[in-house]
Amino acid sequence: xxxxxxxxxxxxxxxxxxxxxxxxxxxxxxxxxxxxxxxxxxxxxxxxxxxxxxxxxxxxxxxxxxxxxxxxxxxxxxxxxxxxxxxxxxxxxxxxxxxxxxxxxxxxxxxxxxxxxxxxxxxxxxxxxxxxxxxxxxxxxxxxxxxxxx
Amino acid sequence: xxxxxxxxxxxxxxxxxxxxxxxxxxxxxxxxxxxxxxxxxxxxxxxxxxxxxxxxxxxxxxxxxxxxxxxxxxxxxxxxxxxxxxxxxxxxxxxxxxxxxxxxxxxxxxxxxxxxxxxxxxxxxxxxxxxxxxxxxxxxxxxxxxxxxxxxxxxxxxxxxxxxxxxxxxxxx
Numbered sequence: 171x172x173x174x175x176x177x178x179x180x181x182x183x184x185x186x187x188x189x190x191x192x193x194x195x196x197x198x199x200x201x202x203x204x205x206x207x208x209x210x211x212x213x214x215x216x217x218x219x220x221x222x223x224x225x226x227x228x229x230x231x232x233x234x235x236x237x238x239x240x241x242x243x244x245x246x247x248x249x250x251x252x253x254x255x256x257x258x259x260x261x262x263x264x265x266x267x268x269x270x271x272x273x274x275x276x277x278x279x280x281x282x283x284x285x286x287x288x289x290x291x292x293x294x295x296x297x298x299x300x301x302x303x304x305x306x307x308x309x310x311x312x313x314x315x316x317x318x319x320x
Numbered sequence: 321x322x323x324x325x326x327x328x329x330x331x332x333x334x335x336x337x338x339x340x341x342x343x344x345x346x347x348x349x350x351x352x353x354x355x356x357x358x359x360x361x362x363x364x365x366x367x368x369x370x371x372x373x374x375x376x377x378x379x380x381x382x383x384x385x386x387x388x389x390x391x392x393x394x395x396x397x398x399x400x401x402x403x404x405x406x407x408x409x410x411x412x413x414x415x416x417x418x419x420x421x422x423x424x425x426x427x428x429x430x431x432x433x434x435x436x437x438x439x440x441x442x443x444x445x446x447x448x449x450x451x452x453x454x455x456x457x458x459x460x461x462x463x464x465x466x467x468x469x470x471x472x473x474x475x476x477x478x479x480x481x482x483x484x485x486x487x488x489x490x491x492x493x
Contacts, residue, residue, distance in 0.1 A: 178489040187391070189387075189431065190429075190431055192429040192441075192443075193427075194443050195443065195444075195445070197329065199429070199441075199443050201429045201431050201439065201441050202439070203432065203433045203434070203439055204448060206396070206433055206434040207434065208396050208434045208466045248472075261334065274392045274393065275392075295435060295452075298435075299450075299461075300472075303450065303461075303463065303472075304470075307463070307470060309449075
C-alpha cells in the first residue's frame with residue numbers, strides 16, 4: 171500500500187472560530203491565532219477526502235472555514251530558528267502530514283492532517299508567530315460564518 | 321501644575337499644532353509629551369471612562385480570562401490578569417497616541433494566543449500590525465505587501481513616540 175501523502179495541489183480547510191475573524195474592507199480576515207495550536211501543529215482537513223466540500227470541517231454555524239493550498243504552505247521560507255542574539259541558525263521546513271483521527275464534532279475524520287515544521291521541536295515564540303502569520307495571510311475564507319451568537 | 325492646567329496646556333498646544341502648517345517642526349511630538357507628562361500616563365482618566373471606544377476595548381479585554389473556556393478543542397490557558405492589565409494600559413496609550421496625531425481610530429481584533437498572550441491585530445489595505453502583549457513585554461510587528469511579497473518588520477511599541485509613529489503607519493494611506 172503506497173504511503174499516504176498530501177499532494178502539492180491539495181486544498182486544505184481550516185476551521186476558524188468567529189472570535190478569530192473580522193470582516194473589514196469587504197472581506198473576512200483571519201487573526202493569526204486562528205492557526206494556534208498548543209503543539210504547534212495546526213489541524214486542517216484535506217478537501218479531496220471530504221468531497222471537496224468545506225462543510226464537514228464546520229462544527230458550528232458561527233465557524234468560518236478558511237482555505238489553504240498545500241503547495242503554498244510548503245513554500246513558506248520565513249520561519250527560522252534564531253539564536254538569542256538574533257543570528258539565524260536554520261530555516262524550518264513547513265509540511266503537511268496526514269493524521270486521520272477521532273474528533274469530538276465529527277467522529278472519525280479520515281481527512282484530518284496537520285501542518286508542522288521540521289525539525290520537529292518546540293519553536294520559539296517568534297518562529298511560531300511567523301508561521302501563524304504566514305498561514306493567516308494566505309488563508310482565504312471559503313465558507314464565512316453563518317450566524318454569530320453574541 | 322495641576323491636572324486641569326495640564327489639560328488646558330495640552331489642548332492649547334494641540335490646537336496650535338493642528339492649525340499651523342509649521343506645527344510639526346515647531347512642536348516635535350516627544351517635546352510635547354515632555355510638556356504634558358500626565359497625558360501619556362497609561363492610567364484611565366475620568367474622560368477615558370466615558371469614552372465609548374475605550375469602554376468597548378476594555379470590555380473585550382475583560383472577556384479574555386474566559387477565552388476558550390467553553391470550547392471542547394481548546395487546551396491552552398487564558399491570559400492572566402497581569403497580562404490583561406498590561407494590554408489595557410498599552411491600548412490606552414495607543415488610543416491616546418492616535419488622538420494626539422489626529423488620526424482615525426480603527427478597532428483591533430483582540431484574541432488570546434495558546435501562549436496566553438493578548439494579541440491585537442489591525443488591517444488597513446495591504447498593511448497589518450500585530451501586537452503581542454505578555455505581562456512582561458509588548459512586541460509589535462508590521463507587515464505589508466511589496467509586489468507579490470510580504471515584508472515584515474519588528475518595531476518598537478513601548479514609548480509614546482513609538483506609538484504615534486506606529487499609529488501614523490497603520491492609519492495612513
